[in-house]
Amino acid sequence: MHTLKLVNLFIKNNLLQLGRKWLSLPLLLLSPIILVSLLAWAIISMVDTTEQETMEVGLVNLDQSEETALIVDLLAESSQLGEGLHMEKISEAEGQTGIEANQLSSYMVFPADFFQGLLNGKRSQVTIVGNPEQPLESQLINELMETVTRHIRGSQANILTINDYAKRLDMDNEARNDMLFEQFVDFFFYVLGSNQVVDEQTLTNHATASPVTYFSLAGWFTLITIWLFILYTMLHRDNDEKMRTRMRLYGVTDWQQAVAAMIVSIIILAVLAVLTFAGLVYLFDDLDLTSENYGRIAILTLLHSSIFLQCLILLDWLLKSQKLTLLVHTAFTGMVLLFSGAIIPEIYFPAYLEKVFSYSFGYQSFHWIEQISLNGRFYAEYQPLVYMLVVSFVISLIVSLGKGRAYK
Structure with a gap:
C-alpha cells in the first residue's frame, strides 16, 4: 500500500513537471512528426511502383x-x-x-x-x-x-x-x-x-502495392516509438543524481520512480496515438477496421510501449553517465525501429535475418499491426510480446533489488 501511494505521488509529480513545460513540450512532440513525414515521403517516392509498364x-x-x-x-x-x-x-x-x-x-x-x-x-x-x-x-x-x-x-x-x-x-x-x-x-x-495460361501466385507486398498507406502506418509506429523516447528522456532529465540520492534516504526505490514514469509516458502516448491513428483512418480508405481490431492494435501498442520503456529503464540503471545513457538510448531506439520493419520493410532484408528480427519486440508489434490494418486479420499473436514483457519485468525487478542493496 505504501508503494502504491509513492507511485501515485510520483505520477502526480511527473504530470506537474510536464505541465510546467507546456510551451516546449508541444514543440518537442511536433518535431518528430515533421521528421517522420519527410522520411516517409522520401521512401514512398523511391518505392512507388503504381505506374507499371506494359x-x-x-x-x-x-x-x-x-x-x-x-x-x-x-x-x-x-x-x-x-x-x-x-x-x-x-x-x-x-x-x-x-x-x-x-x-x-x-x-x-x-x-x-x-x-x-x-x-x-x-x-x-x-x-x-x-x-x-x-x-x-x-x-x-x-x-x-x-x-x-x-x-x-x-x-x-x-x-x-x-x-x-x-x-x-x-x-x-x-x-x-x-x-x-x-x-x-x-x-x-x-x-x-x-484457367490462366500462366499460373499466377500473388504475394502482396504492401510496401510496393500500396506504399502510401504502408509507410503512413509505419510512420505512425515510428512516431509513437520516438514519442516514448522523448517523454521518458524529459522525465529522466528532471531527476538528477542528487535528487535520486535524497529520494533513497526517504526510502523511495528506483523501481517506484520508474513505474511512475512508465505510467505517465503511456498515458500521454495513448492520447497522442489515438488522435494520430484516427487521422490515418480518416485519410486512408484501406484502413477499414472493426472495433475488435481497434482493440487488438491498442493491446499491441501497449505491449510494445511497456517493453520499450522497461528496456530504457534497464539501460538507464546500468549506465552511470547521463550523456552515455542518452547516446545508448538513441541507438537502441534506432535499432528497435530498424528491426521492426517500419523504416525498411522486412522483405528487403536477407532471408536469414528474418529469424533474428522475430526476436525483436518491435518486429512482433509492427508485423501484427500491419497484418490487422492492411491484411484484414482478425487475430494477433500476443504470446511472444507477453513473454518478452514478463522477462523484461523480472530482469528490471532483479536489477532494482540489486541496486537497492548496493545503496544500503
Whole structure:
C-alpha cells in the first residue's frame, strides 16, 4: 500500500513537471512528426511502383484462313495471359518498325497455311521475333507463347482424332471441315477460359502495392516509438543524481520512480496515438477496421510501449553517465525501429535475418499491426510480446533489488 501511494505521488509529480513545460513540450512532440513525414515521403517516392509498364506484343497473321484469324482474335482479346501484357494485331512491316523504334517487346508470326497444317498433322510452328533492347521481356514472352503453342497442339490432337473417325464414317468433306472448325473453337475457348495460361501466385507486398498507406502506418509506429523516447528522456532529465540520492534516504526505490514514469509516458502516448491513428483512418480508405481490431492494435501498442520503456529503464540503471545513457538510448531506439520493419520493410532484408528480427519486440508489434490494418486479420499473436514483457519485468525487478542493496 505504501508503494502504491509513492507511485501515485510520483505520477502526480511527473504530470506537474510536464505541465510546467507546456510551451516546449508541444514543440518537442511536433518535431518528430515533421521528421517522420519527410522520411516517409522520401521512401514512398523511391518505392512507388503504381505506374507499371506494359509489355507490347504484336500478332502477325500471314495465314488468311478464318480459323487462324479466330486464334489471333482470341489471343488479342484474351485477359488470361497475365497482367502487364498487351497484345494487338499488326502487319509484319509494323512489327519490324515497332521493334526498331523499341515500341514492341516482341511480335509473333503465324505462317501461311498454319491452320491447314494443323489439320494435316504438321507441327504447329509460330515464329517469335524479340526485341534486342528488351531481352528479359522477350524471353518472358517467348515462354508465354510456348505455353500458348502447347494449348494449340492440344487442340490439334483433339481435332486429328475427330478427323480420323469422321473419315472412317465417310462424312462429306464440307460437313467434316465445319465440324472440325466448331470442335477447334470449342476446345480453344475451353483452354483459354478454364484457367490462366500462366499460373499466377500473388504475394502482396504492401510496401510496393500500396506504399502510401504502408509507410503512413509505419510512420505512425515510428512516431509513437520516438514519442516514448522523448517523454521518458524529459522525465529522466528532471531527476538528477542528487535528487535520486535524497529520494533513497526517504526510502523511495528506483523501481517506484520508474513505474511512475512508465505510467505517465503511456498515458500521454495513448492520447497522442489515438488522435494520430484516427487521422490515418480518416485519410486512408484501406484502413477499414472493426472495433475488435481497434482493440487488438491498442493491446499491441501497449505491449510494445511497456517493453520499450522497461528496456530504457534497464539501460538507464546500468549506465552511470547521463550523456552515455542518452547516446545508448538513441541507438537502441534506432535499432528497435530498424528491426521492426517500419523504416525498411522486412522483405528487403536477407532471408536469414528474418529469424533474428522475430526476436525483436518491435518486429512482433509492427508485423501484427500491419497484418490487422492492411491484411484484414482478425487475430494477433500476443504470446511472444507477453513473454518478452514478463522477462523484461523480472530482469528490471532483479536489477532494482540489486541496486537497492548496493545503496544500503
